[in-house]
Amino acid sequence: AQTVTQSQPEMSVQEAETVTLSCTYDTSESNYYLFWYKQPPSRQMILVIRQEAYKQQNATENRFSVNFQKAAKSFSLKISDSQLGDTAMYFCAFMNTGNQFYFGTGTSLTVIP
Amino acid sequence: GAVVSQHPSRVICKSGTSVKIECRSLDFQATTMFWYRQFPKQSLMLMATSNEGSKATYEQGVEKDKFLINHASLTLSTLTVTSAHPEDSSFYICSARPPGSSGANVLTFGAGSRLTVL
Numbered sequence: 001a002q003t004v005t006q007s008q009p010e011m012s013v014q015e016a017e018t019v020t021l022s023c024t025y026d027t028s029e030s031n032y033y034l035f036w037y038k039q040p041p042s043r044q045m046i047l048v049i050r051q052e053a054y055k056q057q058n059a060t061e062n063r064f065s066v067n068f069q070k071a072a073k074s075f076s077l078k079i080s081d082s083q084l085g086d087t088a089m090y091f092c093a094f095m096n097t098g099n100q101f102y103f104g105t106g107t108s109l110t111v112i113p
Numbered sequence: 114g115a116v117v118s119q120h121p122s123r124v125i126c127k128s129g130t131s132v133k134i135e136c137r138s139l140d141f142q143a144t145t146m147f148w149y150r151q152f153p154k155q156s157l158m159l160m161a162t163s164n165e166g167s168k169a170t171y172e173q174g175v176e177k178d179k180f181l182i183n184h185a186s187l188t189l190s191t192l193t194v195t196s197a198h199p200e201d202s203s204f205y206i207c208s209a210r211p212p213g214s215s216g217a218n219v220l221t222f223g224a225g226s227r228l229t230v231l
Contacts, residue, residue, distance in 0.1 A: 035219070043204060045157075045222035091156060093220075099210075101147070101220060103156045 002027045004094050006104035013082045014112050020067075021077040021107045023092030033095040034068065034075045039106075040088040048090070051075065079109075087111045115141050115211035119223030126197055127231055134192045134226045136163075136207030142187035143209035147220070148180075151204040160205075163190040197230040204228075 003026045013019035025034070036048040051059045051068050059066050063083075067076045079086055092104040116139040126132050136146055144165045149157040161182050162170040169182035179201075181193040194201050206225040 037220075037222075043206075043225045043227075045206065045208070045220075047219055047221075050219060101159065105156045106154075108154075 002029075002094055002096055002100075002102045004092050004102050004104035006090075006092055006107050008107045009105070010108045010110070012110040012112055013079075015082055015084060017082055018078060018080045019082055019109065021079075021090050021092075021109065023075045023077070023104055025073050025075065025092070025094045025102075027073070027094065027096065029096055031097055034066075035093040035095070036064070036066070036075075036077045037091045037093055037103075038086075038088045039091065040085075045091075049077065082111045084111050084113060115209075115221045117207065117209050117221050117223040119207055119226055121226055122224060123227045123229075125229045125231065128198055129196055131193055131195045132197055132228060134194075134205055134207075134228075136190045136192070136209075136223055138188045138209050138211075141209075141211045143190075143211075144187060146184060146190040146207055146209045148182065148190075148192050149206045149208065151206060151225075153204075157206060160192075165190075194228065197228070199230045202228055202230045 005024045032053045034051045038046045038048045049061045049064050063080045065078045089106045089108050091106050094102045118137045120135045146163040148160045150160050151157050159172050160175045163182045163184040165184045171177050184190040204225050204227050208220045208222045
């Protein structure tokens, strides 16, 4: 079975600074997808960034980037130039070849003005 | 982009009554939709996979008779919480995968429905 672990229940960062959210996963599969979703106070889940496991290059999306370490089964999210609107719950997610999604327990990020 | 609409956003009901939540894909067809349940400050737990034209696939521990899922068309799935009790109070979220999502099967989520059972 696949598991996704987020070891940081809560984090905070000063506005304009950089923060990194951790995520590890466990799987025996070689091909899969990894995602970071954001859930602001509105509770709407929003895709932040995605990574295909077969790609070695780390995905980037504007201020968001990932550090994907396949051997270590690690998938951290880096948010640069943090903005107040980045305050939200962040969920790491794993999708296997059977198209099943597994979510981590989430990290609550607060951006401090 | 792909949009998933969920209705109602909030519902309050009396214990013992049934509540229906709708999930619609507005600009794409979804043969499969997913229903999640989220307790406060917790992660999303997959309840069931809704399949158009066939029976839903439920996760272990989810009562099929309590959480009825119907996927009658390619754009609509419904979740009915039957004989609701206070412990069914939760946030329910549906999702679907738009076709051709740039090579990665991205889930698009509805805005969620908060159910409160008195």
